[in-house]
Amino acid sequence: MISIADRFDRIDSLVDNYEYESAFILLNQILNDNKATNKDIADALLMKGLIVGAFAPYLTEFDHDETGLAYYLKAFEYNKLELGILFNILNSFTEHDMRQEYTRKNKHMFVKAYEILKNELYDTLNESMREQLKKMKDRYDEFKQT
Secondary structure, three states: OOHHHHHHHHHHHHHHHHOHHHHHHHHHHHHOOOOOHHHHHHHHHHHHHHHHOOHHHHHHOOOOOOHHHHHHHHHHHHOOOHHHHHHHOOOOOOOHHHHOHHOOOOOOHHHHHHHHHHHHHHHHHHHHHHHHHHHHHHHHHHHHHH
16 A cells, blocks of 8 residues: 555656646545545645646636635645645635636635734745735735725
């Protein structure tokens, strides 16, 4: 039996070699593994979102989302304090992404992710992450009022 850690290593290799479908198969194996922890599940969902959002939107399992946001939101359910998940939620609200109705309906999740980063995790952010968060302040203010 291949360990979950070994599967993640194999997934990284598959993604590096543009083998997204094979990576998705292994990610689904992790999601269906009864030994998978909440962190494992969150990491697998995050990776699915990254693959869909950056490389292969045709692999999405959600008819309403081709940006990866649906995967990031599901990952958030399993690990609400994971920096990668939170920043990917924030980065899923570009003007291009906002053309998608699903994204527009989930602006409250941008607000929630921003507030967690700003209020709970700010001291753990490096300078680059703090700058990234600062650049999103206007969008946060806009979404907070709607």
